[in-house]
Amino acid sequence: MQSIRNREKIKRRIKKNGICIIISVIATLGIVGSQNGEENAEQVNDPEAIESPEAVFEPAEQEITTTKPETLQEAKTELEEAKPESDNPLMNAEIQIGDVLNGTKTEKLGEWAEIQIGKETLKEITQEQFLEFCNGTVRDSGYNWFTISCEDGTGIQFAGSIPYVSTYGSLDNEGCIAESIGTITIQEDGTYSYTKTE
Secondary structure, rough: HHHHHHHHHHHHHHHHHHEEEEEEEEEHHHHHHHHHHHHHHHHHHOOOOOOOHHHOOOOOOOOOOOOOOOOOOHHHHHHHHHOOOOHHHHHHHEEEEEEEOOOOOOOOOEEEEEEEOOOOHHHOOOOOHHHHHHHHHHHOOOOOEEEEEEEEEEEEEEOOOOOEEEEEEEEEEOOOOOEEEEEEEEEOOOEEEEEEEO
């Protein structure tokens, strides 16, 4: 019984001593901290310790310049180069631009655009990827027409910058439909339907 009382007394003494040690450490840290704080306060109030604005705000060594694209084509090229890679092959394809000329080929009337993609890759395109391409690349692009061209001479042509309707068929050398095989129409729900030409 007495050994239990002795153990309890020893525990109480250890707790008291431990608390005293912790209080001593906190007090010591407080004194050291306040001394450092006074030194910092003295430096802040000392006008000679404050750096001049010229020393703090040094002028830039390098002049920053920006360039503005001069033509619509340069702006489109810069935009294409800035695009991150996508899992959509249509969005990753390089856009090639051609001139639209009048009948006598003496006057430029506008531009047409084309991407080239493998036929098997085109067959694997999902509705979401096709819709992304229609809305992100074709819509409001400013081209007279936009063509997705395959290696077998077929492709899809969008007239103007209208992404809702396109024609699938054999292409001529300017990316236009020479013979229509079918029509692709975007529905209101974002899906597309294909109708064969009769």
